[in-house]
Amino acid sequence: MAKVIKKFIEGNDACVDGAIAAGARFYAGYPISPSSEIAEGAAREMPKHGGIYIQMEDELSSMNALLGASLAGKKSFTATSGPGFTLMQENLGLGIMSEIPCVLYVVMRSGPATGAATKPAQADIMQARWGTHGDHNIIALSPSSVQDCYDLSLTAFNLAEKYRTPVLFLSDEVIGHLRETCREREFAPEEIFNRVQPAPGTTQEEFRPYDFSGTMPAPMPAVGDRNLLMRTTGSTHDEKGEFGPGPANINKVTHYLTDKIDKNVDDITIVREYKMEDAEVAIISFGCSARSSMSAVDILREKGVKAGLLQLVTIWPMPEKQIREVLQKVSKVVVAEMNLGQLAKEIRSFNDYGCKVLQANRTDGVLITPQQIIDALEEK
Amino acid sequence: MKSYKDYMLFNKLPHTWCAGCGDGIILQSIAAVMAEMEIDKHDIALASGIGCFGRVDDYLDINCMHVTHGRALPAATGIALGNPNLTVLCTMGDGDGATIGGNHLIHAARRNINVTAIIANNYNYGQTGGQYSATTPTHSITSTSPYGHVEHNFDLCKLAEAAGATFVARATTYNPVQMRKLIRQGIENKGFSLIECMAACPTHYGRYNKQGDAAAMLKRYNELTVPVEKAKNMTPEELEGKLVTGVLVNNPRPDYYTMYKKIIDEQSAAYEAAQA
Numbered sequence: 001m002a003k004v005i006k007k008f009i010e011g012n013d014a015c016v017d018g019a020i021a022a023g024a025r026f027y028a029g030y031p032i033s034p035s036s037e038i039a040e041g042a043a044r045e046m047p048k049h050g051g052i053y054i055q056m057e058d059e060l061s062s063m064n065a066l067l068g069a070s071l072a073g074k075k076s077f078t079a080t081s082g083p084g085f086t087l088m089q090e091n092l093g094l095g096i097m098s099e100i101p102c103v104l105y106v107v108m109r110s111g112p113a114t115g116a117a118t119k120p121a122q123a124d125i126m127q128a129r130w131g132t133h134g135d136h137n138i139i140a141l142s143p144s145s146v147q148d149c150y151d152l153s154l155t156a157f158n159l160a161e162k163y164r165t166p167v168l169f170l171s172d173e174v175i176g177h178l179r180e181t182c183r184e185r186e187f188a189p190e191e192i193f194n195r196v197q198p199a200p201g202t203t204q205e206e207f208r209p210y211d212f213s214g215t216m217p218a219p220m221p222a223v224g225d226r227n228l229l230m231r232t233t234g235s236t237h238d239e240k241g242e243f244g245p246g247p248a249n250i251n252k253v254t255h256y257l258t259d260k261i262d263k264n265v266d267d268i269t270i271v272r273e274y275k276m277e278d279a280e281v282a283i284i285s286f287g288c289s290a291r292s293s294m295s296a297v298d299i300l301r302e303k304g305v306k307a308g309l310l311q312l313v314t315i316w317p318m319p320e321k322q323i324r325e326v327l328q329k330v331s332k333v334v335v336a337e338m339n340l341g342q343l344a345k346e347i348r349s350f351n352d353y354g355c356k357v358l359q360a361n362r363t364d365g366v367l368i369t370p371q372q373i374i375d376a377l378e379e380k
Numbered sequence: 381m382k383s384y385k386d387y388m389l390f391n392k393l394p395h396t397w398c399a400g401c402g403d404g405i406i407l408q409s410i411a412a413v414m415a416e417m418e419i420d421k422h423d424i425a426l427a428s429g430i431g432c433f434g435r436v437d438d439y440l441d442i443n444c445m446h447v448t449h450g451r452a453l454p455a456a457t458g459i460a461l462g463n464p465n466l467t468v469l470c471t472m473g474d475g476d477g478a479t480i481g482g483n484h485l486i487h488a489a490r491r492n493i494n495v496t497a498i499i500a501n502n503y504n505y506g507q508t509g510g511q512y513s514a515t516t517p518t519h520s521i522t523s524t525s526p527y528g529h530v531e532h533n534f535d536l537c538k539l540a541e542a543a544g545a546t547f548v549a550r551a552t553t554y555n556p557v558q559m560r561k562l563i564r565q566g567i568e569n570k571g572f573s574l575i576e577c578m579a580a581c582p583t584h585y586g587r588y589n590k591q592g593d594a595a596a597m598l599k600r601y602n603e604l605t606v607p608v609e610k611a612k613n614m615t616p617e618e619l620e621g622k623l624v625t626g627v628l629v630n631n632p633r634p635d636y637y638t639m640y641k642k643i644i645d646e647q648s649a650a651y652e653a654a655q656a
Contacts, residue, residue: 026462028454047644048651052461054636057487061454064447068427068458071445072466076458094448223425223443224463231437233446242392243438 003186011149011175012079014182015105016041018153019077021187023194024103025051026074028065030058030084033117034173035107038079059084063091066102071232073222075157079105083113085124086131092166093132096257098232099210099217101160101195103153105169107176108287110365119365120173122287123339128168129316135254137261139268140168140316144290146180152313158193159268163260164217170315172338174288174367195220204228208239212256215263261317270313271322275301279308281377282326283360284347285336286312289368293336296370300377307377318346327355334377336360338368382418384411389441396435398506400594402553402579403433406500409559409577410469411440417564419467426469427456429476432507433500433579436471450480453488456495464637467567468494474501478534479514485536489543489572494635496566496573499536502581510584521588540574541629547573548629552601553580558625565627571635578623 007017015038019027027042043053052069056062059080066076080088085106095102108124110116124131128140139159143149149171160167198207198219207228211218218239221228231241236253238244244253261268272290275297276282285293290311300307310326312319327333327347333355335344344359351357360376362368388411397403414424424442428434430449437444443466447455456470477485477499488495504522505511512522512529515536520529540548547569551559559577566573580586580597591597601623608626611619 026458028458047640047647050644050648052640052644054457054461054491056454056457057483060451061457061484061487064451064454065458065461067447068445068455068460069462070458072425072459072462074462076462091448091451094451098445098447222463223445223459224422224466226422229421229441229443231444233437233444234448235446241444 002188005184007182007184008179009146009182010037010177010179011143011146011171012037012107012177013041014146014149015079015153015169015171016045017184018150019103019157020045020049020051021150021184022075022154022157023192024075024077024157025049026066026069026076027051027053027078028056028062028069028076029078029080030056030062032081032084034109034176035079035081035105037176038105038107059087060090063088063095067091067095067098067100070100070102071223071230073224075101075161077103077105079107081107081109082111082115082124085127089131093134093136094234095166096132096136096138097234099164100232101164102166103156103160103169104166105171108170108172116365118173120288120367121338121363121365122172122289123342123363124170125315125339125342128170135258137258138168138316139163139165139261139314140170141270141313142170142286142315143175144287144311145175146178146182149175150182150184154187154191155270161193161195163264164195164220165260168316170287172288197221198228202228209241210237210239212239212252215259217260265317268314268317269319269322271319272311272313274309274311276308276310276326278306280306280330281332282308282310282330283334283336283373284310284312284323284326284343286315286343289336289338292368292370293373296373299370300374320350323347324350327351328353330355332356332358332377334358334360334373336368336373338362382415384408384415387411387414387421387441389439392439395439397432398583400580400582401432401506402502402577403436403500405553405556406433406498406559406577406579407436407439409556409563410436410498413560413563413567414442416560417567423465424467424469425459426471427452427459428471429481431473431475431505432502433471433473434476450476450484452476453481453484453495453497457488457493460494461637464494468496470495470497472497472499474499474503474513474515475505478536482514482534486539486543489540489545489574492544492546492571492633492635494570494572494637496563496575498563498575498577500577500579501536502579502585504581504585506581506584510581510588520585522585523588536576537574537628545574545629546571546632549627550576550578550623550625552578552605552623552625554598554601554605555625562627569630569632570638571632
């Protein structure tokens, strides 16, 4: 039996514990509310596990330090929020292009700018998807409990390692500061995915740091590997990692980077269904709003309304197949989120079924309530 | 005996730099130092940014991480902490190292990260057509200061010294022998080293400021050079506009990783004891 420790902790602390349990040994970041407890937790816990915490001068450098340490073989993570996330976008692009794994915990707050810096929001859904420049793809997960912060940390690191890409962990102020019981289970070695290494005996002549032929990345030896030299770049490159700005190659790299996520969507997508079996109306939600949505389903069920919930744990890539199934099945959907409809707009783009898509939005920095979601559903 | 050629990718030549550019001299100096020190190339990592000198990794057969403009030092910081056994070099121009990445420079120096930063200072952004940088001297003409530059420029070595760099040196491309010696001393310093390499840009800065061809610019470096030993007996007025070369700072102190490793050792031992 794996060792399990029960702790009564907040979501941000569970992120740190989950990251370390998943094998993370390098943290670089810049403190920002409401994510700072992750920095503090990393500073406190990392050395106990042989890991390093460094507080950088800003989020630009934090991202690059993460990528450098990851290239040197350390699973790396950072934590940030709104404006800090914006500064990380520059080199999030570098991570995507260079194909260097890392995990970014983004604890969403009310914005733009300083906004209401200590209040919750879920308004960085589109920043997560399109914040960095150029055509690209991204993986983003959204926790709705302290337990999720721990368990999904493993998922986030595993996806980062498997697909050689930065992964976003889109938490929010409610989940970050919520205290719940968390069962911290020691992850079994077979549950932990470590980046693929080149086959033993691979020569430097044979080795390619990149592989654009399929939808899975090339093996990734660490800088410092005894046999192979590693080369990564943010410039458009060929499979040897050398500058390759020819039109055909630019096109190939762009498609490869997007296909790598799109074509593996079934492997990446996680959704949770709550009372969807016989549902006639549905709520689609994520993160802290999914908790209010779950209560709304229970209240509606008590009133005799056959309601269900589709919770998106993977936000990006959007779980299109599962969303379409819901749109096809029910007559009415309410999209519950703490922004002005960033997710709702995506869901409408899949609505080829005449389903009525309604919105329950909240942007005042107060957690969305079950009643507000019920009211949106009952709107004429 | 190793040769500088063992660390180069000759199939990538001819290089991208203009005729008369100083960057090739620095490239050869770096490769020559690695050969002289006989470092296993698997133990060397280089982070480079964007700009003429940022392309130096194209020609080196070592571990290379080519990053965004100005961010080479944070990337080098990550590599150095991710694997403290590596020799980590960071190559930047004055745009990368002193301007967009100026903040990273002072903090890497202050933290004493075990990285040797080699900045090619050609007083302008050569790759993009000769715009001014934070090292462009006042009154200079560049493509973005067509009427003369009104800003005061950084003295990079003084900046690094004030920020706490443990080894700071300056060389010019007129004297590659000295350049190699200083780069080697920088690598041997366990901590943050800055080697400022003055590299002429005859294509843009030289032409805009009527400094003649590459040979004339090199001669000018020689005329302006004052060895640091001599500079100690000169007044600030006498040193105005001069290039003081040699070892300017050699003041070792424990690097970031050495300091942090003590914490790791203490905390991991205490943690393991508590678990037992």
